[in-house]
Amino acid sequence: MSAIKSVFSDSKSAFIPYISLGDPNYDLCVDWADALIRGGADILELGIPFSDPVADGPVIQKAFKRALANPFSMDTILETTEKIHSLHPHIPLVYLTYFNPIFHYGFEKFAEKAKIAGIQGMIIPDLPYDTPETDELFKSLKRRGVDLIHLVTPATPLNRMKGIRDFASGFIYYVTSYGVTGERKSISADLEDRIKTTKEVFSLPVSAGFGISAPDQAKEISQYADGIIIGSAVQRIIEENGSNPSLCRKKLEEYAQSISGSLRGKNR
Amino acid sequence: MAKERNFTEKEGYFGDFGGRYSPEILTEALIELEDTYNKLRKDKKFQKDLEFYRRNYIGRPSPLTYAEKLTKAWGGAKIWLKREDLNHTGAHKINNTIGQALIAKAMGKRRIIAETGAGQHGVATATVGALFEFETAIFMGEEDLRRQKLNAIRMQMLGAKVIGVSSGTATLKDATSEAMRDWALNVSNTHYIVGSVIGPHPFPTIVRDFQKVVGDESKKQFKKENDKLPDAVVACVGGGSNAMGMYYAFLNDKKVKLYGVEAGGRGSSPGEHSATMLFGKTGFLHGTKTLVIQDDGGQVVPAHSVSAGLDYPGVGPEHAHLHSSGRVKYETVSDQGALDAFMEVCRVEGIIPALETAHAFRFAKDLAKELGKKKDILICLSGRGDKDVAEVARLVGLSQGDLI
Numbered sequence: 032m033s034a035i036k037s038v039f040s041d042s043k044s045a046f047i048p049y050i051s052l053g054d055p056n057y058d059l060c061v062d063w064a065d066a067l068i069r070g071g072a073d074i075l076e077l078g079i080p081f082s083d084p085v086a087d088g089p090v091i092q093k094a095f096k097r098a099l100a101n102p103f104s105m106d107t108i109l110e111t112t113e114k115i116h117s118l119h120p121h122i123p124l125v126y127l128t129y130f131n132p133i134f135h136y137g138f139e140k141f142a143e144k145a146k147i148a149g150i151q152g153m154i155i156p157d158l159p160y161d162t163p164e165t166d167e168l169f170k171s172l173k174r175r176g177v178d179l180i181h182l183v184t185p186a187t188p189l190n191r192m193k194g195i196r197d198f199a200s201g202f203i204y205y206v207t208s209y210g211v212t213g214e215r216k217s218i219s220a221d222l223e224d225r226i227k228t229t230k231e232v233f234s235l236p237v238s239a240g241f242g243i244s245a246p247d248q249a250k251e252i253s254q255y256a257d258g259i260i261i262g263s264a265v266q267r268i269i270e271e272n273g274s275n276p277s278l279c280r281k282k283l284e285e286y287a288q289s290i291s292g293s294l295r296g297k298n299r
Numbered sequence: 300m301a302k303e304r305n306f307t308e309k310e311g312y313f314g315d316f317g318g319r320y321s322p323e324i325l326t327e328a329l330i331e332l333e334d335t336y337n338k339l340r341k342d343k344k345f346q347k348d349l350e351f352y353r354r355n356y357i358g359r360p361s362p363l364t365y366a367e368k369l370t371k372a373w374g375g376a377k378i379w380l381k382r383e384d385l386n387h388t389g390a391h392k393i394n395n396t397i398g399q400a401l402i403a404k405a406m407g408k409r410r411i412i413a414e415t416g417a418g419q420h421g422v423a424t425a426t427v428g429a430l431f432e433f434e435t436a437i438f439m440g441e442e443d444l445r446r447q448k449l450n451a452i453r454m455q456m457l458g459a460k461v462i463g464v465s466s467g468t469a470t471l472k473d474a475t476s477e478a479m480r481d482w483a484l485n486v487s488n489t490h491y492i493v494g495s496v497i498g499p500h501p502f503p504t505i506v507r508d509f510q511k512v513v514g515d516e517s518k519k520q521f522k523k524e525n526d527k528l529p530d531a532v533v534a535c536v537g538g539g540s541n542a543m544g545m546y547y548a549f550l551n552d553k554k555v556k557l558y559g560v561e562a563g564g565r566g567s568s569p570g571e572h573s574a575t576m577l578f579g580k581t582g583f584l585h586g587t588k589t590l591v592i593q594d595d596g597g598q599v600v601p602a603h604s605v606s607a608g609l610d611y612p613g614v615g616p617e618h619a620h621l622h623s624s625g626r627v628k629y630e631t632v633s634d635q636g637a638l639d640a641f642m643e644v645c646r647v648e649g650i651i652p653a654l655e656t657a658h659a660f661r662f663a664k665d666l667a668k669e670l671g672k673k674k675d676i677l678i679c680l681s682g683r684g685d686k687d688v689a690e691v692a693r694l695v696g697l698s699q700g701d702l703i
Binding site: 080081082083084085088089092096099103105129130131132133134135136156157158159163181182183185186187191206209210211 | 483581
């Protein structure tokens with residue numbers, strides 16, 4: 032069983048927060064990661080900034096813009112990841128990255144270095160399963176025991192889910208709503224049924240993300256999802272408080288505690 | 300275990316380029332579009348409708364003009380112009396929007412969206428929005444809204460909502476990203492009319508197919524007039540739709556030299572040009588694998604051109620393939636060269652060309668001398684330059700006094 036898969040259990044739902052690496056700089060984002068893990072993160076998603084993030088909403092777009100104001104290099108990304116990993120070696124780290132930066136770096140080299148830095152899974156929103164590069168990347172990651180985590184959306188039909196199945200491991204990232212990342216007030220009515228179907232097709236844990244921000248939403252969805260992914264709401268705390276690092280740390284830790292405590296199995 | 304899969308041109312690849320690299324939420328819409336288009340392209344009623352609108356609404360076939368004055372002024376090969384500037388709305392863009400609007404209708408979509416740089420694609424989309432009664436939204440970078448105010452006003456008059464995009468460099472690249480985000484949110488009722496031979500499969504194929512009328516007509520007209528084919532064909536390339544449409548008919552005519560002209564901007568440093576073929580590397584942008592201007596970290600570098608329609612840091616994947624196969628030769632012309640050619644074509648031939656096309660003219664001027672008097676050059680005059688007059692006047696320092 033992969034390190035990621037072992038985080039999930041029937042009795043509790045996992046909390047998976049997200050931060051954009053480099054926002055506002057590469058040193059401080061290590062602090063943010065530390066605060067989130069101390070607050071109860073079970074897996075941490077690390078965003079690699081990209082100039083053209085078409086699957087992201089305004090909060091993460093702005094975070095990437097702030098991050099890219101620092102000199103970008105994949106080696107800095109990998110070094111920062113290693114620092115986070117050395118602080119909390121038992122917490123699985125997952126990259127969320129657009130494909131171009133890793134393709135440009137060379138994905139065999141990237142897979143090798145990411146594994147050494149402590150990465151245990153990859154999410155690539157603009158790399159659908161049915162491309163030649165997925166074939167190659169999947170094999171490269173699999174050799175190193177790194178999971179390729181796929182997105183499934185409300186628009187993904189059953190036949191496509193079955194195609195994705197051959198290339199998916201770790202967990203499934205279920206996109207709760209149409210559109211891009213960002214906080215939303217309402218959650219789709221058929222979410223529970225869709226997640227149930229997804230679980231049946233993949234025989235993998237299914238974590239829900241996109242649009243979740245408040246503890247009560249997280250609590251409700253955690254009744255049937257194996258994990259809760261929160262990106263924009265975490266990133267907004269950094270956007271609003273990043274210039275005051277000690278306050279930002281505190282708010283991130285408190286926020287992580289409030290979400291983690293609300294999840295199925297965590298508040299008992 | 301992963302199954303072995305075979306990726307062929309049929310699935311949207313052009314050699315090593317193309318494909319479908321879009322967020323999962325859009326994939327079904329792209330598959331639906333591909334399936335619908337594959338049915339419609341063989342459907343007689345669809346082809347009849349398309350032909351009807353081409354003839355009676357766009358005003359096709361557009362003329363082939365022998366540019367006698369330019370030929371004389373440049374003192375070399377004969378210059379022929381394919382007059383896409385004479386189409387309704389003033390550019391080749393309407394060829395594609397009419398076609399895609401008919402597809403959107405067939406799919407039962409009520410809303411259309413588009414990205415636009417110079418605004419010609421935005422105007423063409425707003426036009427078909429009015430004609431076919433779609434709710435229409437156009438995404439346009441704030442910087443381009445400044446440069447292309449006239450077209451923004453035209454879009455609004457045609458009933459479209461114009462949405463300014465301030466993210467990134469506030470130009471075409473960012474308008475494209477924003478249109479993709481809107482599509483992800485509204486994919487069930489909205490069709491995204493991509494304006495060039497870019498984007499995820501099937502867009503590069505669909506747009507090329509709707510634009511190939513330019514080359515098909517040119518070939519027929521040129522043959523009728525000269526009983527031969529042109530020696531060289533020249534077109535400007537941003538995303539590359541007018542060029543792709545023009546080349547397609549000539550790809551197998553190996554004696555016809557094909558040239559694409561990109562924006563050399565104001566220099567060779569990153570951010571100063573849009574010369575993707577010269578400076579781009581293989582990468583992934585806006586759902587396709589193509590040549591992309593990017594830095595050492597794989598971040599997309601903002602492009603620049605005096606022409607809002609050319610400043611895109613990528614290029615259509617079929618162009619990337621034609622470049623790597625050597626079938627088409629890609630060149631650059633600077634901002635200043637384009638401005639000079641713009642003014643020259645206005646004064647010599649009595650035609651105000653789009654600034655995009657002015658790049659093609661500037662290159663053709665040198666080519667005409669190189670080829671000599673016995674040869675013929677066909678230029679795709681992709682659009683008229685009304686939209687550019689205020690910006691050009693500002694850049695060349697024409698005051699109102701000079702104009703009187």
